Amino acid sequence: MxxxxxxxxxxxxxxxxxxxxxxxxLLEGNLEFQMIKRKTIDASKVAIVQGSGSGHEPAHVMxxxxxxxxxxxxxxxFAAPPVDACYETIKAAATDAGVLVLxxxxxxxxxxxxxxxxMAEAEGIKLKQFIINDDVAVQDSLxxxxxxxxxxxxxxxxxxxxxxxxxxxxxxxxxVAEKVNANVRTMxxxxxxxxxxxxxxxxxxxxxxxxxxxxxxxxxxxxERTKIKPADDITxxxxxxxxxxxxxxxxxxxALMVNGLGGTPPAELYVVYxxxxxxxxxxxxxxxxxxxxxxxTAIEMAGVSLTMLKLxxxxxxxxxxxxETACRIF
Amino acid sequence: xxxxxxxxxEQAIDITCDTVIRNEKYFSDLDGLAGDGxxxxxxxxxFKVIKADLPTIDKSAVGAMLLKIxxxxxxxxxxxxxxxxGTGFMRAxxxxxxxxxxxxxxxxxxxxxxxxxxxxxGGAKRGDKTLLDALIPIHETxxxxxxxxxxxxxxxxxxxxDKAIDETRNLVAHRGRASQVGERSANTPDPGIVxxxxxxxxxCKHYGVDFVPNAPELNR
Numbered sequence: 001m002x003x004x005x006x007x008x009x010x011x012x013x014x015x016x017x018x019x020x021x022x023x024x025x026l027l028e029g030n031l032e033f034q035m036i037k038r039k040t041i042d043a044s045k046v047a048i049v050q051g052s053g054s055g056h057e058p059a060h061v062m063x064x065x066x067x068x069x070x071x072x073x074x075x076x077x078f079a080a081p082p083v084d085a086c087y088e089t090i091k092a093a094a095t096d097a098g099v100l101v102l103x104x105x106x107x108x109x110x111x112x113x114x115x116x117x118x119m120a121e122a123e124g125i126k127l128k129q130f131i132i133n134d135d136v137a138v139q140d141s142l143x144x145x146x147x148x149x150x151x152x153x154x155x156x157x158x159x160x161x162x163x164x165x166x167x168x169x170x171x172x173x174x175x176v177a178e179k180v181n182a183n184v185r186t187m188x189x190x191x192x193x194x195x196x197x198x199x200x201x202x203x204x205x206x207x208x209x210x211x212x213x214x215x216x217x218x219x220x221x222x223x224e225r226t227k228i229k230p231a232d233d234i235t236x237x238x239x240x241x242x243x244x245x246x247x248x249x250x251x252x253x254x255a256l257m258v259n260g261l262g263g264t265p266p267a268e269l270y271v272v273y274x275x276x277x278x279x280x281x282x283x284x285x286x287x288x289x290x291x292x293x294x295x296x297t298a299i300e301m302a303g304v305s306l307t308m309l310k311l312x313x314x315x316x317x318x319x320x321x322x323x324e325t326a327c328r329i330f
Numbered sequence: 331x332x333x334x335x336x337x338x339x340e341q342a343i344d345i346t347c348d349t350v351i352r353n354e355k356y357f358s359d360l361d362g363l364a365g366d367g368x369x370x371x372x373x374x375x376x377f378k379v380i381k382a383d384l385p386t387i388d389k390s391a392v393g394a395m396l397l398k399i400x401x402x403x404x405x406x407x408x409x410x411x412x413x414x415x416g417t418g419f420m421r422a423x424x425x426x427x428x429x430x431x432x433x434x435x436x437x438x439x440x441x442x443x444x445x446x447x448x449x450x451x452g453g454a455k456r457g458d459k460t461l462l463d464a465l466i467p468i469h470e471t472x473x474x475x476x477x478x479x480x481x482x483x484x485x486x487x488x489x490x491x492d493k494a495i496d497e498t499r500n501l502v503a504h505r506g507r508a509s510q511v512g513e514r515s516a517n518t519p520d521p522g523i524v525x526x527x528x529x530x531x532x533x534c535k536h537y538g539v540d541f542v543p544n545a546p547e548l549n550r
Contacts, residue, residue, distance in 0.1 A: 083401060111451060115417060
């Protein structure tokens with residue numbers, strides 16, 4: 001393993017301290033609870049929190065900022081945040097307007113946030129919890145009952161964040177999250193595994209000439225292991241799975257994301273986007289907004305995921321609204 | 331005594347820590363018969379932290395102490411046992427919020443709330459061969475008693491848990507990791523139920539309550 005790591009046990013707090021140091025104007029945190037929050041929280045607006053395992057950066061603590069999350073917490077790499085971190089994050093973000101708790105569909109995350117929400121509600125904090133599950137690859141997997149929550153998470157945060165910023169109440173912000181999740185679909189593919197710092201080794205073996213189709217963002221198995229193909233063929237595999245699932249159909253306006261899983265260079269992401277855009281045109285889709293870059297990664301895994309979100313006027317306006325976060329690529 | 335003080339609850343938890351830590355290997359071995367063999371270690375890892383932190387944690391009220399223990403459980407007990415046991419302590423803590431003394435009715439309500447929380451969290455019900463098969467009849471037994479003699483209550487619930495081990499031995503697990511091996515889980519005791527029964531058996535010994543268990547798991 002070759003990584004920029006000191007003591008692997010301190011990896012998460014050290015990277016979080018770096019995020020705070022680089023964004024001292026915007027963010028503050030409490031690293032005892034692996035939590036980062038906005039410096040200024042408007043008490044009249046709905047707060048949005050999220051938290052999951054580390055290793056998916058810029059999700060989730062790096063998505064805190066005006067127009068996005070109010071606060072977020074991290075677990076260890078690929079492990080759910082502890083309940084006390086979730087609870088403190090809700091408390092730190094809580095406003096009079098209430099808190100929307102966004103949870104990706106993994107058993108560990110769900111149980112931790114369920115408990116934290118119950119404790120926070122007992123304290124009189126108004127909140128609603130919403131579960132994100134956009135991955136079309138598999139119905140159940142290693143860590144989930146039902147579909148996994150992956151890169152589509154970005155669109156839920158962005159749209160709900162914009163709605164909250166605009167002053168929508170908790171029910172309305174929740175409805176936006178619901179609408180995005182109902183209309184967003186993702187599938188990913190891995191060319192290599194990744195190395196969690198504390199494990200120090202790859203989490204699965206894959207041949208030089210193989211790919212894992214439908215991989216999860218923790219390296220969970222997907223639909224099948226096959227021989228690697230040219231980029232256009234891989235892109236078509238992903239596109240067809242995503243497009244047919246909703247389905248997206250002629251005349252739809254969409255947001256299309258090509259998300260790098262951490263070890264794939266930008267140029268390769270654009271090779272994928274080039275083909276995805278052509279396929280979308282063939283289906284008769286209009287790409288109203290595109291996102292090419294890293295939004296939800298699996299450490300240094302070489303791979304991509306393709307996400308499409310079907311838009312309506314409301315969602316298009318919410319995605320276009322300004323937002324500012326620690327990773328300024330949003 | 332018909333009410334319990336913060337110190338009483340603290341002591342019962344301390345005894346529980348000792349029981350869980352002492353049985354780390356045994357509980358894992360039991361779990362290995364049908365599950366993934368981590369139950370004892372998962373639980374002991376968390377209860378070692380509870381044991382270490384117990385002298386210094388917030389003891390302003392029974393509820394505050396139990397909520398803190400719930401946090402430790404969910405943070406340090408691995409696998410699904412963390413949220414399950416953590417939820418039990420959390421619900422018991424909520425039902426005793428702000429109280430420096432708990433009467434029998436509160437104690438019964440704490441157990442009831444804990445098992446409701448565990449059911450909601452894990453999605454299990456009676457007969458699924460989980461610790462609920464001990465906790466639900468324990469709660470029913472407590473409800474049927476007036477609580478004027480807490481030693482009698484302890485003897486009764488220890489007996490209920492003892493019986494639950496044998497009553498569920500031949501069931502097939504429907505929840506938790508053991509459910510994935512289906513029929514293979516029959517003829518093995520559920521480690522969660524054995525855990526509850528062992529804790530109650532140890533409480534009986536500590537508090538001088540006469541109780542002779544039947545299950546071989548409690549007569550090792």
